[in-house]
Amino acid sequence: MACAMSQTLSIASWNINSVRFRIDIVERFLRDVQPDILCLQETKVVDRDFPSAMFRQLGYTHQVLHGQPMHHGVAILSRVPMREDKRFDWQDNGEARHVGVELECGFRLDNVYIPAGGEEPDPEVNPKFAQKLAFLDRMTQWSSQLTEPTLLVGDFNVAPLESDVWGHKQLLNVVSHTPVEVAAMDRFQQSHGWVDLGRQFIPEPEQMFTWWSYRARDWKASNRGRRLDHMWASPAVAARAVDHKLFEDCRNWGKPSDHIPILTTFRID
């Protein structure tokens, strides 16, 4: 429902790993959950080929797309009005990894797809890891100047806390959970006082995952997950959050993404 007509606003985020290939489960999620806004990452489609019709038919008539051929790509689909604001290039190489909008209910919404960073957690030998750290630094520069209340969602490709991974010791040298990435995320968090909404609702030490590899024989049995997807809010926005959900069932749907959707509901006064 529109901000002005409703007490709440629900915002979901999902790394969909090709929105065209998984259009059926996106539709199923929207019909089941009916979020007001859906932020997608890894849409893997140029804007002219984005499957806009399905979203429009379900009421998501406000669409802000930022795609590119083959890889990456982000999009925001909304039942409430929004105004496209910024497309940051925090990787400084033209890849489609961010889009930001202004919402009528009084805060910004930024949808980001932070680079994975390759295999080797050494910026000297792995340029992708160096790019990931540079991305986080540029994001931190933006964050330190940010004055508007903001909700930042997306695939951060970092699992910062010990209970964000299946095995802290086993993953200390695995990209996504290395101390250098965690330190970069700490600097980012402190640059704006970001509130980690997932952990506001499900505190440590409870394990919390949003991604399970396709490579496991049985993702649920082995349960080697990581919390890579996040919603971080300005303190004023976090104060409005009334509910936070993970949709683990989606990992079992037909042709699943390796990520699950997450959703926060906000009180709108």
Place this chain on the structure above:
DNA sequence: ATGGCTGGTAGAACCAGA
């Protein structure tokens, strides 16, 4: 058990994901 699996694009003994 550091293996294996996935989609897009080209038409790969590919790339990227993480």
